[in-house]
Amino acid sequence: MTATDTLAPRSFELFERSTLREFEEIGALIGLRSIITSTEELPSAGGEPALILRASAVAVIANPWIGTSTEFDLQPETVRIAPVLAKLLTDRLLDAVGGAQRVEAFGKAAVVGLDGELEHAGALIHTPYFGNLVREALGGTSILCFADGRAAPGGNIRVPLWHKTAASTRSHYQSLDVSLRDAPHTDEIAVIAAVSTGPRPHARIGDRATDLPVTSEILKGIAL
Amino acid sequence: MNIRKIITIVEEVVAEGGRPVEPAARIAVVAAVIDNPWHGHGFVDDLSDGIERTASELGALLAPRVVEALGSPVEAYGKAAIVGTDGEIEHGSALIHTLKFGDHFRTAARATTLLPAVEKRAVAGAVFDVPLKHITDATIRSHHQSVEVRIPDAPHPHEIVVGLVAAAQGRPQQRLAPLSTEQ
Numbered sequence: 001m002t003a004t005d006t007l008a009p010r011s012f013e014l015f016e017r018s019t020l021r022e023f024e025e026i027g028a029l030i031g032l033r034s035i036i037t038s039t040e041e042l043p044s045a046g047g048e049p050a051l052i053l054r055a056s057a058v059a060v061i062a063n064p065w066i067g068t069s070t071e072f073d074l075q076p077e078t079v080r081i082a083p084v085l086a087k088l089l090t091d092r093l094l095d096a097v098g099g100a101q102r103v104e105a106f107g108k109a110a111v112v113g114l115d116g117e118l119e120h121a122g123a124l125i126h127t128p129y130f131g132n133l134v135r136e137a138l139g140g141t142s143i144l145c146f147a148d149g150r151a152a153p154g155g156n157i158r159v160p161l162w163h164k165t166a167a168s169t170r171s172h173y174q175s176l177d178v179s180l181r182d183a184p185h186t187d188e189i190a191v192i193a194a195v196s197t198g199p200r201p202h203a204r205i206g207d208r209a210t211d212l213p214v215t216s217e218i219l220k221g222i223a224l
Numbered sequence: 225m226n227i228r229k230i231i232t233i234v235e236e237v238v239a240e241g242g243r244p245v246e247p248a249a250r251i252a253v254v255a256a257v258i259d260n261p262w263h264g265h266g267f268v269d270d271l272s273d274g275i276e277r278t279a280s281e282l283g284a285l286l287a288p289r290v291v292e293a294l295g296s297p298v299e300a301y302g303k304a305a306i307v308g309t310d311g312e313i314e315h316g317s318a319l320i321h322t323l324k325f326g327d328h329f330r331t332a333a334r335a336t337t338l339l340p341a342v343e344k345r346a347v348a349g350a351v352f353d354v355p356l357k358h359i360t361d362a363t364i365r366s367h368h369q370s371v372e373v374r375i376p377d378a379p380h381p382h383e384i385v386v387g388l389v390a391a392a393q394g395r396p397q398q399r400l401a402p403l404s405t406e407q
Contacts, residue, residue, distance in 0.1 A: 024246045027238040034239075039232040096232075156349075156374070177349070177376035 014084070019091045027088070030081045031062030033188065037092040038178070042201065052198040055096040056159060056176050057089040059191050060183040063116045065123075074123040082124050086133035089193040093138070100139035102197045105172040107161040108134060109147040109192040113184035121148045124191050134193050140164030153183050159194045171203035172196070225278050226259040227285075228383065231375050232293050240396035249396045251371050252293035253354070254286050255304070255387030257378040260311045261319075264382075271318040279319050283328030286388045291332045296392035298333035300367040302356040304387040307345045308379035316343045316384050329388055335359035348377050354389045363403050366394035 012026055019026065039055040064077040094100055108131070110121035124130060131144050145160045145167070159176045163169035176194045184190040233253040238245050261274035268274070291298060303326070305316030319325060326339050340355040340362075351374045358364035371389055379385045 024238050024244065024248055027248075028244050032238050034235060034237045036233065036235045041230040041232070043227050043230060092234075156376075179374045179376075181351075181372045181374070 009080075014087050019088050020095055023088060026084055030084050031064060032088070033060045033062070034183070035059045035088060035092065036179075036181075037096055039096040040176075052196065052201065053097045053102070054161075054174075054176055054194070054196045055093050056178045056192060056194040057092040057096075058178060058180065058183070059085050059088055060188055061085070061191065063113060063120055063184075063187050063189050065117070065120050066115055066187045070117065070119075074119065078123045078127055079129055082127060082129035083133050085124060085191050086130050086137065086193070089191070090134055090137035093193060093195050097195060097197050100137065103138045103140070103164060103195045104198055105161040105174065105196040106134070106138050106140055106142075106164050107145045107147075107159045107176070107194050109157055109159045109178070109194075111148065111155075111157055111180060111184055111190045111192075112150045113186040113188045114150060114152060115186040116150065116189060118148065118150050121150070121189055121191075124189060130191075135164075138164060138195060142167040151180070151184070153180065153185060155180050157192070159192055161194055161196050168208055169199075170205060170207045171199035174200045225261075225281055228257045228259075229378070230285075230289075231255045231257075231387075232289065233373065234293055234295075235371070237396050243397065245396040250294055250296055250392040251356075251389065252290050252295075252391075253371065253373055253387055253389045254290040254293055255373070255375060255385050256282060256286060257375065257383055257385050258282070260308060260315055260382055260384050262312075262315050263310060271314070274315075275318050275322055275324065279322050280324040280328070282319060282386055283325040286386070287328035287332040290329070290388040290390045294390045294392055298335065298359055298390040299393055300356040300358050300369065300391040301329060301333055301335060302340045302342075302354045302370075302389045303329070304342045304352060304354045304373070304385070304389070306350065306352055306375075306379055306385040306387075307343075308381040308383045309345060309347060310381035311345065311384065313343050313345050316345075316386070319384065319386055330359075333359050333390060337362045346379070348380060349374060354387065356389055356391050358394075364394075365400050365403050366398040367391070369395045 037057045112121040163172040237249040307316040358367035
């Protein structure tokens with residue numbers, strides 16, 4: 001049984017409003033337990049604005065599919081829950097870094113608790129109901145790179161990021177080490193979105209435009 | 225003082241024990257990763273010079289940030305110093321156990337009590353738990369709580385992580401009898 005089985009659905013306007021405050025009711029309706037937003041700031045000298053901010057937001061919700069079989073249709077709960085997760089997470093990321101115009105790279109992840117299926121994690125992040133909304137809120141056009149898994153609470157997950165409009169931009173290949181303290185419980189799913197306002201520090205390994213053609217031919221006479 | 229990075233964490237809890245928490249329980253953490261001021265100087269007998277150069281500036285940096293990150297009146301607070309493996313725990317204690325450091329937070333939070341603290345020596349990415357107590361009466365049992373923190377890639381052996389934590393309330397679903405009622 002889920003909330004939708006027992007209660008008539010109610011409509012909420014979340015397009016215009018922020019969910020930074022007064023989100024408790026919508027949180028309860030999607031089984032939310034907590035959201036943890038972490039921001040890493042690499043300061044510059046002389047009190048100038050921060051050079052690079054990297055932020056992650058982790059929402060922990062009850063797994064709506066606990067006890068269902070591998071035949072169970074995941075779509076209805078995905079359509080109901082994933083857009084709200086996208087909104088809750090991106091509101092916090094944008095607040096942390098100062099707006100979509102500052103976001104340069106993005107990524108996403110989901111970790112399902114031990115009583116769930118890996119497919120349950122995927123259902124919350126690998127559909128347009130999450131991905132399209134995250135992409136739009138963060139002002140991107142690229143496909144979102146991701147990590148997923150099933151784990152006990154208290155681990156860490158490394159969330160990959162790449163450039164939000166030009167995914168092959170090598171300077172922006174990076175990842176964020178995100179803590180999952182006390183989550184996900186066996187009947188929960190942790191859903192994560194992450195951003196960076198810049199490239200890796202001191203990125204200097206070239207790019208596609210500057211690469212020479214490289215094939216296994218170079219193994220025939222490699223200089224060591 | 226050389227800062228490598230500053231971390232801000234905001235936790236919002238809306239359910240605990242299977243019941244709603246409303247309004248959301250908020251806790252904020254702000255931590256700076258700095259060079260250990262005494263690194264490379266062997267055993268330093270008198271730490272006062274490094275304290276003088278670092279503690280007040282660090283308190284002034286972190287205190288307004290953690291109050292702003294919480295975004296609500298502070299009801300409970302705590303602090304942390306995690307020393308990299310080349311340093312002494314005493315180095316971390318030196319930075320946080322002075323009025324020069326703590327008074328910035330007490331002023332920003334309108335607090336009067338001593339700040340509970342964790343001090344330990346650890347590798348980068350170690351987990352540490354920061355104890356919190358009520359800001360004006362450390363015997364208020366509802367506000368005894370702790371928050372788990374882990375900072376990736378810090379502290380390096382020559383660094384110290386110094387952090388402040390603020391909570392807008394006591395424990396979610398707190399329901400223990402007050403100390404004063406106990407026989």
